[in-house]
Amino acid sequence: MDIFASIRRNSLGLGIFAVVTAGIIATTHQLTKQTIADNIVQAQLAAFNEILPTDRYNNELYKAVVTLEADALLGSDEPHHAYLAKMDGKVTAVIFETTAPGGYNGNLELLVAIDKDGIVTGSRIISHKETPGLGDKVDVKKSPWVHSFVGTFLGENSEKQWQVKKDGGKFDQFTGATITPRAVVRAVKNTLTYFDQNKDSLLQR
Template sequence: MELLSSIRRNSIGLGIFAVFTAGLIALTQLYTKKTIENNIIAAQVAAFNEILPAQLYDNDLTQDSALLEPDDLLGSKEPVKIHIARKQGDVSGIIFETIAPSGYNGNLYLLVAIDKNGTVTGSRVISHKETPGLGDKVDLKKSNWILSFANTSLSNPLEKDWGVKKDGGQFDQFTGATITPRAVVRAVKNTLIYFEQNKASLLAQ
């Protein structure tokens, strides 16, 4: 009898502990989920501010967004998200979440900001799996290479110069790594082409 009573007491104690622990985990997840979401938004805002001049927009870029149909020019078979910059209600630019699908170690995910005139105001590689010390120089934390796209357009440079220097273009490649910068150059150029082909509908968002 004493053994059964002991087992019963222990079972009740373990049950109470399990309920308490589950509740604590649920509360922790609820709290951290909001914190993580806030951190993601803050990181987005910081990235947007780096690639799109603040004077070009007065809206909340994290809230003003839309999905585009999949398009090879944007490197995706899935809908592509854009963030719409507005100044006094008029579209002043678009930030594309585009993809460079031909990196050395897989896809590279980019933000490419283009103003209403078709000029790149800035770009960033936000996710990649490139080799440390080689292809990872597309990351601003590793080098300033990605800054070379600011103020470019389909006419500046000329189409023949939209490539890495090894291919006769104007953009630098990295020592021992040409595939990755080539993929990023192509992705930025293709995003500009997409913008130009769909300019009317994009600016009418």
């Protein structure tokens, strides 16, 4: 009987402990939920403002999001998001989430900002698995290489220009690592092509 009584006491104690722990976790989650959400928004806005000047828009950019249907030009068979920068209600630029397949160690995820005239105002690599010291130079924290896209656009000689120098284009590659910059150049060019093909519908939103 003492054994059964001990088991009941221990079970009750464990049950109370579980309820209290769950309550603490739930309370902590509720208290920090808004802070986490605010931090995510601030990080997103910081990334946006690095590639698109703040004087180009006056809307809440992170809220002006649209979902784009899967398109090969955006690099995958999954839908992508785009953010519409507006000045007094008129679209002045679009920030695309896009994918660069074919990196040395897999896909790279990018943000590409394109103004209403089809000119890149900036781009950033937001996710990659490239080799440290080689392919990771596409990351702005490692090198300024990604700034080379600022001011670029599709032109008459786009096929030739939109390649790394090793392939006859105008973009630098990295010593010992051509595959990764080649993939990023292709992705930015494809995003520009997507914008060009869908410009009317994007700017009228």
